[in-house]
Amino acid sequence: RKKYGSSVCAMEVVYNVTQKPYIDEEVAKLLQLKAKLGGDDGKIQFVLKTPKGTRDYNPKQMAIREKVFNTIVHCFKRHGAETIDTPVFELKETLTGKYGEDSKLIYDLKDQGGELLSLRYDLTVPFARYLAMNKITNIKRYHIAKVYRRDNPAMTRGRYREFYQCDFDIAGQYDAMIPDAECLKIVYEILSELDLGDFRIKVNDRRILDGMFAVCGVPDDKFRTICSTVDKLDKMPWEEVKKEMVNEKGLSEEAADQIGEYVSMQGGMDLAERLLQDPKMSQSKQACAGLTDVKLLFSYLQLFQITDKVVFDLSLARGLDYYTGVIYEALLTQAGVAPVVAEAQNGAPGSTEESVSVGSVAGGGRYDGLVGMFDPKGRKVPCVGVSIGIERIFSIMEQKAEACAEKIRTTEVQIMVASAQKNLLEERLRLVTELWNAGRGAVQKNPKLLSQLQHCEESGIPLVAILGEQELKDGVVKLRVVATREEVDISRGELVEEIKKRTL
Amino acid sequence: RKKYGSSVCAMEVVYNVTQKPYIDEEVAKLLQLKAKLGGDDGKIQFVLKTPKGTRDYNPKQMAIREKVFNTIVHCFKRHGAETIDTPVFELKETLTGKYGEDSKLIYDLKDQGGELLSLRYDLTVPFARYLAMNKITNIKRYHIAKVYRRDNPAMTRGRYREFYQCDFDIAGQYDAMIPDAECLKIVYEILSELDLGDFRIKVNDRRILDGMFAVCGVPDDKFRTICSTVDKLDKMPWEEVKKEMVNEKGLSEEAADQIGEYVSMQGGMDLAERLLQDPKMSQSKQACAGLTDVKLLFSYLQLFQITDKVVFDLSLARGLDYYTGVIYEALLTQAGVAPVVAEAQNGAPGSTEESVSVGSVAGGGRYDGLVGMFDPKGRKVPCVGVSIGIERIFSIMEQKAEACAEKIRTTEVQIMVASAQKNLLEERLRLVTELWNAGRGAVQKNPKLLSQLQHCEESGIPLVAILGEQELKDGVVKLRVVATREEVDISRGELVEEIKKRTL
Structure with missing residues (x-):
């Protein structure tokens, strides 16, 4: 195992020194290998982690x-x-x-x-x-x-x-x-x-994007790759996006500038209407089909009363291949997040x-x-x-x-059955059985009463039934409401019914 | 792809003719390959299945x-x-x-x-x-x-x-x-x-099994493999299990017979008590520890009121390596299943x-x-x-x-909004919006009223709101209870409140 571990390490430590996250990752790997090599006893140990x-x-x-x-x-x-x-x-x-x-x-x-x-x-x-x-x-x-x-x-x-x-x-x-x-x-x-x-839902349409690329003079075979670049607009400024289009993807500066004008546009139904009149955009059948649908979409969004958060945004261009029409994306805009x-x-x-x-x-x-x-x-x-x-x-x-x-709350326990004396185990088990059989969430614990009560307060268990020698002789059980700390003696025979009433 | 498909096929068709399920599987594979080769048009197609x-x-x-x-x-x-x-x-x-x-x-x-x-x-x-x-x-x-x-x-x-x-x-x-x-x-x-x-819960203990093997003269290094054979007792009769032990696993006939006596035993706390007195079994410390715990277990099962379905069964021997004490398994015993x-x-x-x-x-x-x-x-x-x-x-x-x-029911739709006339789409959308905003489950459908009503009956949607030209003019909506087919006109302004009341 040692040999295997080392060779994995040697293979994988081929990093680019400029990449901080990558280095961090390699350090983590080396620490894992160190752990694997074991402590002072030389024992080989498991790497205890999730993938x-x-x-x-x-x-x-x-x-x-x-x-x-x-x-x-x-x-x-x-x-x-x-x-x-x-x-x-x-x-x-x-x-x-x-x-x-x-x-x-x-x-x-x-x-x-x-x-x-x-x-x-x-x-x-x-x-x-x-x-x-x-x-x-x-x-x-x-x-x-x-x-x-x-x-x-x-x-x-x-x-x-x-x-x-x-x-x-x-x-x-x-x-x-x-x-x-x-x-x-x-x-x-x-x-x-x-x-x-607060949040914003951006809406666009693949057909509008493709139509826009066509009328801006993007060659057909570059639609997808230019689309990927447009997709980066909310991570980098327009100038950089344009650089990528022109320098890396070989688009003409003129075409890029035309795209730049369109993708800065945001609005609602009005924008769709304006673009349908746009001398250039309206030349694309595809774009017109998309714009007409966006108009119709907004009319339904009005009926659904949600136009306050929806924006028609020409820069939205989701990555996956299989989209054919409307696309959208929701973003949280609250500063504090x-x-x-x-x-x-x-x-x-x-x-x-x-x-x-x-x-x-x-x-x-x-x-x-x-x-x-x-x-x-x-x-x-x-x-x-x-x-x-x-x-x-x-x-x-x-x-x-x-x-x-x-x-x-991480459990649904409604009642804790506790006792002051350890030898009351049988009584505790009998009572939890009755409670389980009545469909109530119950646990029974060893008699360290004070720590049990504290546990109830921390974890939100609302009731405690406390069994004690004296109470058993008297045929009663002490029922404690955790929130108010109020306690009341209830006859053992009526206890389960009383608890059922209190935990509907 | 064709070539690849064929070679996979050639590799995998190495079957044993006595194995019916295996043959069926191969036939299925060939049918898949046939499908892959395509229809009359020779088009290669997907194999449409889950793994x-x-x-x-x-x-x-x-x-x-x-x-x-x-x-x-x-x-x-x-x-x-x-x-x-x-x-x-x-x-x-x-x-x-x-x-x-x-x-x-x-x-x-x-x-x-x-x-x-x-x-x-x-x-x-x-x-x-x-x-x-x-x-x-x-x-x-x-x-x-x-x-x-x-x-x-x-x-x-x-x-x-x-x-x-x-x-x-x-x-x-x-x-x-x-x-x-x-x-x-x-x-x-x-x-x-x-x-x-009806069901049965079988209980045993790894320590009892190991102790039993020890006192019956099974060599230490054969405990696990003999345990696997015992595990087959509910699929094959004792005679075959014994044969496997003796012929395949090299156990002495005497040892196998002794095991055979023990593994036929079933009971409750009484059986645990009897085995604690058993001259042979009681020689194993491990077995005694297991038996004492089984006794204690049954005393708690009594308090939990479940002994009617639990059997202490010495033939139970679950396969996994990691068990160290009590083991159990529940079986449905109802004939009709x-x-x-x-x-x-x-x-x-x-x-x-x-x-x-x-x-x-x-x-x-x-x-x-x-x-x-x-x-x-x-x-x-x-x-x-x-x-x-x-x-x-x-x-x-x-x-x-x-x-x-x-x-x-596969949905939680409480009300279907339907209309007699197609041009009432806007009215339908307005109403479902109000219902959604009120937290109610609602859908709206095209006006094929009769088939919508039938759909409601089949899928258990309890209410239908029916919009009509005349009703709209009168400011009312027809509310229909699907189960009783009773219909009542309700003022449009009070409709959502009325539906909220009826779908608490």
Whole structure:
């Protein structure tokens, strides 16, 4: 094992000295190797950690996570969505050709004989595979599950290699823009309910982007790569983006300047109307189709009462290949929100597709061609959906919970059965049995009464039943309300009924 | 791709003609290859399936699954358990040396640079890793998550390669047998509540098994392998088990016969007492320690009122290496329960460890050494736990739901907003917005009124708000109760309040 460890180390220490995160990572690796070599006794030890980019959730984190999930699921259900589940891995070929450049981030399973498998990269492609496989042409579904991205370790920005996505999608033929508007309504409802501060939802359309590139003189074969550069606009100033377009991607300065004019535009329905009259933009059929749909979309957003947070933004250009129409992205704009910092121990690399902005917490769009890629006859099922990225939301909620010193309950225990004397174990067990059988949450503990009472106060257990020799002789049990510290003797025979009444 | 497909086929068609399931599998593979070669147009197509041994869950299955999970979680919480989560993969070395022969079933991830990873094989080893890593010496925790086993495809018995485990474990120093008894109480409560028919919980102790082997003259180095043979007693008759012991494993006939006498014994506390007096058994210190604990265990099971379903059974010998004390397994015994049949499409191989009996739905035991294997200083944390295998329970529930033609709701929609005329879209959108904003589950549909009403009856949506031209002029909306078909006109201004009242 020692030899193996060393050779791994030698292979991997080929770093670029300018990259601080990379160096940190190598130091962590060396520390691990040191630990592996053992202490003074020379014993070889385990490296006690979770894989890079992953983490455990402790009970408090789970309680917060469940709260966030409940809010999200409740909203999805309000909108009539059903839920499905798919395996954590798919046939490798199911994922092939769906993610463009990001494909290199897919985790493959080892070939141990049989099928070649990969961990799912998102929930959208498995959903499309599910629709095609079951010939479903109409469904509103949500799916909350973990996805996996082997992201570049240099990009540590509080993002994980294993992380949750909460997806809501509408598949099927509908009147134009109705399901698209509903997805935005859902993002609005969820971000409002979670109370994460102010937010903004940016909207654009792939057809508008492509039309814009066409009328600005971008060659057809450069649409995707120029689109990737535009995508960087919320991380770098226009001047740098322009430089990349001209110097790296070989676009003419004139074309770049024309793009620059368009991508600085933000507005609402009015902007869509103005661009439909724009002498240049209106030359593109594609752009006009997109602009007409954005206009219609905004009319529905008005009915849904959410135009105050939605912006038509021509600089929005999401990375994934499969979008065909409307695209959107939600960002938290509140100043006070601290950026999520990677956990030192595990690294925690992020996704290229989603790291568009530090404040981005949801994104999605229309993908009318994806299901057809799986159908043997190429039959298309129009789809639009949204994905809520939970990790960032979760860490904000965690910070908030810590800040306000809120007591988070991690169990549902309603009553602690304690005794003053150790030999009352049998009595304690009899009582918890009666309580469990009555469907109540109960635990029994050894008689260190004072520390038990303190535990109840800290963890929010509301009631304590205290058994004592004298009370047993008198046929009563002392019932204590933890919050008020008030105590009352209750006849043993009526105890369970009394507790049932108090813990409805 | 064609060439690749053919070579995979050639490599894998090396089958044993006596193995029907294997042949079926090969036929399925060939059909897949045929599909891949394409239709008459010669177009190469996708193989549209989930990986072997896995499946999707559709919305109805999800509704049943959630119901089962709720029952289980509620029971775990009643007993004061918190929940945690761990990553789906662990460092490969975390799993190494924990599962004995079953280790070959672990899924490894491809080495794409960086750490070597494996998918979790159960939730127990990640739990022990979590405890050691966080230096936790006392916790009651539950964990419901998927685990992964690359099982032998010949063993298709309705078991999956990706399946859920619902684990409850108690870690920490307690009075002897108290947490062990609580695990049994939990199994009893869950199986009773799920209403799966009669069941039996078998109990034994690793120390009794080892002591029994010792006094019967089994050499020390054959304990584990003889234990594996004993493990087969509920799949084959004693005569065959004996043959394996004598002919394959080289045990003396005399020793085998002595084992045969013991493993036919079943009983309760009385059997433990009798064996403590047994001239041979009582010679083993280990066996006596185990028997004394089983006696104590049964005294607690009496207080917990569950002795009617628990049997002390000397033939129970669970496969996993890490058990050190009490072991147990729950079996459904109801005659009417159909065996779970593998889905033809996906295969569905099972686990060697758990396929002990077709009726087995839960198992567990004490593992006092596992956490110490992860601690740098070898500090031990005593643990006992139980794992509920959900797949079999789930398929029984599914059969029951089908049998009684029970309507399973897959959404939480409380009201459908419909209209008689298509041009009332705006009015419909306004109303659903008000309902969503009031926290109610609502959908709006196109005006095919009759089919909408039928959809409501089928899917259990209780209310319909019907908009019509005339009603709009009169300032009212028709509210229909789906179950009774009664309709009433309600003023548009009071509509949302009225619906809120009716859908508390």
